[in-house]
Each structure stands twice: as structure tokens, then as C-alpha cells.
Amino acid sequence: MDTHILLIDNGSYKAESVLNLRDVAERLSVYSGRIIHPVSLLHSNKISPDKLNGLPAQVFEPYIIKKINDGIRNFLVLPLFFGRSAAIYEYLPQRVAEIKKNIFNQFDVKIAPPLVDPNNENDEVAQILAQLVRLEISKNKLKRPAVTVVDHGTPRIKVNEVRNFLSNQLSNILKNEVEFVKPSSMESREGDEYSFNKPLLEEILGSSGYDKDVVLSMLFISPGRHACKGGDVDMICEDSKNKNSDLRTYMTGLFSEHSGAIDILNTRMESGLNSIPI
Numbered sequence: 001m002d003t004h005i006l007l008i009d010n011g012s013y014k015a016e017s018v019l020n021l022r023d024v025a026e027r028l029s030v031y032s033g034r035i036i037h038p039v040s041l042l043h044s045n046k047i048s049p050d051k052l053n054g055l056p057a058q059v060f061e062p063y064i065i066k067k068i069n070d071g072i073r074n075f076l077v078l079p080l081f082f083g084r085s086a087a088i089y090e091y092l093p094q095r096v097a098e099i100k101k102n103i104f105n106q107f108d109v110k111i112a113p114p115l116v117d118p119n120n121e122n123d124e125v126a127q128i129l130a131q132l133v134r135l136e137i138s139k140n141k142l143k144r145p146a147v148t149v150v151d152h153g154t155p156r157i158k159v160n161e162v163r164n165f166l167s168n169q170l171s172n173i174l175k176n177e178v179e180f181v182k183p184s185s186m187e188s189r190e191g192d193e194y195s196f197n198k199p200l201l202e203e204i205l206g207s208s209g210y211d212k213d214v215v216l217s218m219l220f221i222s223p224g225r226h227a228c229k230g231g232d233v234d235m236i237c238e239d240s241k242n243k244n245s246d247l248r249t250y251m252t253g254l255f256s257e258h259s260g261a262i263d264i265l266n267t268r269m270e271s272g273l274n275s276i277p278i
Contacts, residue, residue, distance in 0.1 A: 003110075003273060004037065004072045007265075009080040009222060010087055011040035011059060015051035018044050020222040024080065024256050024265070031262045032269065036078070039063050041087055061095055068099075068107050076272050077111045078265065080221055080256070082125065082151075083162035084114055093278045112272025115255075115264055118165050124267075126169035128260045129217050132252040133174060136215050140250055145213035146179045148204050150233065152220070153185035153197045160185075160196045163219060170217060179212070186233055201233065205240035205247060216251045227254060 007025045012018065018040065025038035037058070044057035064075060079088045088111065096109050116125045133147055149167040154160050167183035174181060184204045188197035205214065216237070220227035227233055237249040255261055 003074045003076050004067060005034060005076045005078060005269065006039045006060070006063075007036050007078045007080055008039050008041055008060060008088065008092075010085070011043035012222070013043055013046055014223070015047050016223040018047060018052055018057045020254075020256060021080065024261070027262050028265050028269075032266050034269075037063075041092065060092065061099070064096075064107075064109075065099060065103065068103060068105050073105070073107045075107065075109045076269070077109060078269050078272060079112060079114050080265075081114045082116045082166075082219060082221070082255075083118075083159045085159060086156055088114070096278060108277035110272050110275045110277050112268045112275070115261075115268065116162050116166065118162065121169075123166070123169055124260065124264050125255070126166050126173060128255060128258045128264075129166060129170055129219075129252070130173040131260075132255075132258065133170070133215050133217050134177070136250045136252050137177065140213075142213045142215070142250070144177065144179045145215045145250070147174065147181040147215045147217055148184045148201065149181065149217045149219055150184045150186060150201050153187045153189075153200075155189055155194060157196050166219065178215070181217075186236065201236050202240060205237065205249065206243065212246075213248045213250065216249060218252050218254055220254055221256045223254065 007021065007028065009021050021038040021040065025036040029036045039058045039060055041060050045059045047057055049056045077088065077092065081088055117123055137145060147170065149163060149170055151163045163183050167181055171181035182204065184199050184201045185197040186201055188194050188200060216233065218227055233251065241247050241249065
């Protein structure tokens, strides 16, 4: 029986994020020859369809219940996530278990691996991040800039380890092209138990020795209130530059915009199709 494939992101209240998810799903559909359905885990159904070309955004739980009632029994969740987020690998299985309790029809859900493989010393995501950094260096004629791999920040140390892994990978790839590569987070929850998020981006940009060109390797998959022009990361950069007129920052493009992202997703999808249901 054919498997119904869902490309899933966390969800957003920003239309740009949903439109990006749809674009990635369409590109992957063409690349793989399979039909890929763009579905958010949460939130996105609150966006007015008027901002989404008239098509309402889909979110996981009502979407999968409808498809089960339509007779579909086999699903694959393909995460548009860098690492093993609790949203996909803990919360989503809990919701699937709850649905199975409340619905008569039996169904199976498989979950594909995330984008980053921390056991791969030549991780494909790191290679793409390096290409995006090199593009900024070339476009702006930079000479050995500093680089920071910046993510949102997380309450889970396992997710943070993905940021650090990619930063180390990027440092190895670009070691002869940049001054250094360091990780940073856009924000962190209060408390020592979340100190693994540090340094924060504002600390990196505000510390001594950063009166130079700094390229932000954006560990964000889709545009939204954080990663878009005028978004949270951009505002942190502008605030830092207002405090230090010698500082110059350059944000890379987003991972999902790179053509290589589709090849990685296709590989993860094939792995997921051969996995055991949750």
C-alpha cells in the first residue's frame, strides 16, 4: 500500500514560512517522483488563507485524522528539522498514540531521521552551510571574516549539540578561508540549566575583537519572525552595529533555499520509508 508522505515543520504564524514549506514540498515532489504533502505540526492554521494564495495551511492532527477517515493507513513524517526535536520525536508520537485510542481505524506512522547526521564526519548539511558562507564572502569581497553559526536557542541540550556539531564541521571546512567559526544562539531561557545555549549572538557581536566582518551562518530552515529581513536576528545585528560602528554583519541565505537541501531530504525520506512504524 502506498505511503502518504508529510513534510512537517514546526509551524509558524508567518505566511512566509508556510509558503516556503509548500515550495520545498513541491521541489521534493519533482525530485523524488513522489507526492509530498506540506503539513505543519502546529500554529499555521491560524494564518488567514488570504495570505496563502487562498489555500489554508494544514496542521498535523486534523490533517491525519481526515486522511485516516478517507481510508489512508500508512504515513511517513519527514521532518524539516535539523536535529531530533522533541516536537517530532516525542510530542508527535504522543499525539499519534492518542489518535489511535480515539479512532477505530488502524494506521501506521513512520518518522524519518532529521536533516543532520551527527555520526557523519562529512555531514551534508555542514557542506551546504559552507557553500552559503562562501557565497557571502564572494558576494561582499570579504577577507577572512569571522563566522558564527547561529540558531534560535533551545531548552534541549541534544538540539544544542547539533548546533555545536555543525559549527565544528564548518570550522574544519573553512579553516583556511575564515578567521574562525563559533556557535551562538539568538536567545536562551533564563537559568543556569540553559547556559549551554551560550554564547548568545548579541554577546558574540558585542565582545572585544569583533570589530570586523562577521558572517552569520543561519541555522534556520524557513523565513519567519526570526530569520527574515527585519526579524529578530536582523534586529540583534542592527543593535550591535549601533553600539559599534566598525562592526559589519552578513546573513547567509537559509538552508531550505539551497538546492542541495532537496537531495538530503530525499535521502532521509528513503531511510524513513524503510523504517519501522512508531
